[in-house]
Amino acid sequence: MRSVVLLVMIGLVELGVSQHYSQLQWLSQLRGRRRHVGWQAEDMDCPLECDCPSAYPTAMYCHGRNLQHVPYVPSHIKYAYLQRNQITSIQDGVFDNATNLLWVVLFHNQLNSDKIGKNVFSKLKNLDQLYLDHNELTRVPPNLPNSITTLRLGHNKISKINSNSFEGMANITTLQLQANAIEDVGGVFKGLKSLTLLDIRKNKLRKIPENLPETLQQLYLEFNNIDSVPAGFLSMYPKLHFVRLAHNRLTDKGLPYNVFNISTLVELDLSFNKLEKIPLVSRNLENLYLHANKIKEFSLSSFCSTIDMRNFSRLRVLRLDANKIGAKDIPAEAAYCLRRVAFIDV
Ligand SMILES: *[C@@H]1O[C@H](CO)[C@@H](O)[C@H](O)[C@H]1NC(C)=O
Ligand SMILES: *[C@@H]1O[C@H](CO)[C@@H](O)[C@H](O)[C@H]1NC(C)=O
Ligand SMILES: *[C@@H]1O[C@H](CO)[C@@H](O)[C@H](O)[C@H]1NC(C)=O
Numbered sequence: 001m002r003s004v005v006l007l008v009m010i011g012l013v014e015l016g017v018s019q020h021y022s023q024l025q026w027l028s029q030l031r032g033r034r035r036h037v038g039w040q041a042e043d044m045d046c047p048l049e050c051d052c053p054s055a056y057p058t059a060m061y062c063h064g065r066n067l068q069h070v071p072y073v074p075s076h077i078k079y080a081y082l083q084r085n086q087i088t089s090i091q092d093g094v095f096d097n098a099t100n101l102l103w104v105v106l107f108h109n110q111l112n113s114d115k116i117g118k119n120v121f122s123k124l125k126n127l128d129q130l131y132l133d134h135n136e137l138t139r140v141p142p143n144l145p146n147s148i149t150t151l152r153l154g155h156n157k158i159s160k161i162n163s164n165s166f167e168g169m170a171n172i173t174t175l176q177l178q179a180n181a182i183e184d185v186g187g188v189f190k191g192l193k194s195l196t197l198l199d200i201r202k203n204k205l206r207k208i209p210e211n212l213p214e215t216l217q218q219l220y221l222e223f224n225n226i227d228s229v230p231a232g233f234l235s236m237y238p239k240l241h242f243v244r245l246a247h248n249r250l251t252d253k254g255l256p257y258n259v260f261n262i263s264t265l266v267e268l269d270l271s272f273n274k275l276e277k278i279p280l281v282s283r284n285l286e287n288l289y290l291h292a293n294k295i296k297e298f299s300l301s302s303f304c305s306t307i308d309m310r311n312f313s314r315l316r317v318l319r320l321d322a323n324k325i326g327a328k329d330i331p332a333e334a335a336y337c338l339r340r341v342a343f344i345d346v
């Protein structure tokens with residue numbers, strides 16, 4: 001685990017270098033670095049465009065070099081850093097000898113779905129992390145290996161997801177699809193038996209995705225066009241602790257009674273919607289964001305059905321600012337029910 005963290009840090013340091021130095025400065029920086037013992041490039045397999053430092057024999061650094069194609073990846077490489085180039089296409093075969101690859105980092109390129117071979121990734125039986133965010137993809141690449149645990153596809157141009165796009169990916173835990181143009185997802189996430197985090201912020205969803213995996217813990221749906229939450233929605237996902245629905249089109253009418261009265265929910269973000277009432281929430285909820293709605297009244301019964309000394313809400317953070325209520329609308333009894341809230345933003 002420690003070595004993985006180190007590799008990431010080196011990736012970040014190099015990123016800074018390539019961004020802030022001009023071409024020439026960058027070259028001299030590189031030469032200086034090569035003189036440093038740990039960085040001597042002894043690896044004869046290493047593509048000329050890349051660095052394969054002997055101190056990290058399984059890593060290949062090719063980021064920020066104006067590359068237009070993926071260089072040949074030697075078979076012993078496990079971590080391929082190809083981010084921040086101008087790569088538009090990946091031909092079948094490029095990774096064929098690199099079946100040990102665990103990480104393929106390709107964010108901030110210009111990858112085009114029509115120029116990615118059908119089986120580019122399919123032979124990478126050990127692939128764990130695939131970062132394809134900030135590209136020009138219009139589709140989820142086909143035949144992704146089932147070994148993947150983290151898949152980043154955010155900031156692309158994906159509008160439709162084929163029903164079999166994620167088929168068999170039983171080990172995926174994190175799936176990022178934010179900032180695309182997705183209108184509907186059907187039931188594509190159903191088979192993802194290990195999924196814990198699903199990020200579909202900044203898309204064009206009109207409703208909450210159905211058939212989500214029961215393992216899901218975090219669901220990010222901010223900046224979509226969602227106007228309602230189906231009745232019983234949260235009771236189907238007992239592990240779902242964090243639900244973020246800010247910047248949607250939710251109205252009171254779209255929220256069935258009790259839909260958020262779910263004892264497993266820890267954080268609920270409903271800010272920047274069109275709610276006029278405070279929805280009923282469970283006493284176990286800890287963070288509730290309701291700012292920038294149209295709330296006209298403070299209903300203590302939304303938090304505590306009865307007011308007594310022993311029975312109170314676990315809420316710690318409550319934001320109600322940018323609504324149509326003020327501090328004077330909060331009744332004195334709120335102090336009993338909301339005793340863990342340090343102050344209420346109004
Ligand atoms: C893969 O390795 C084999 C055997 O070492 C070699 O013949 C072949 O050219 C390599 N493939 C690529 C795409 O370089
Ligand atoms: C999924 O994860 C399990 C447990 O880590 C592992 O044994 C299995 O080989 C993985 N599946 C694939 C397709 O890599
Ligand atoms: C909220 O849920 C709890 C636990 O399921 C239940 O006891 C309670 O009656 C519900 N509250 C309301 C107002 O329906």
Ligand SMILES: *[C@@H]1O[C@H](CO)[C@@H](O)[C@H](O)[C@H]1NC(C)=O
Pocket residue numbers: 305306310311
């Ligand atoms: C708190 O109130 C709920 C519903 O009103 C009730 O079911 C529960 O027994 C109460 N708990 C305590 C500790 O009084």
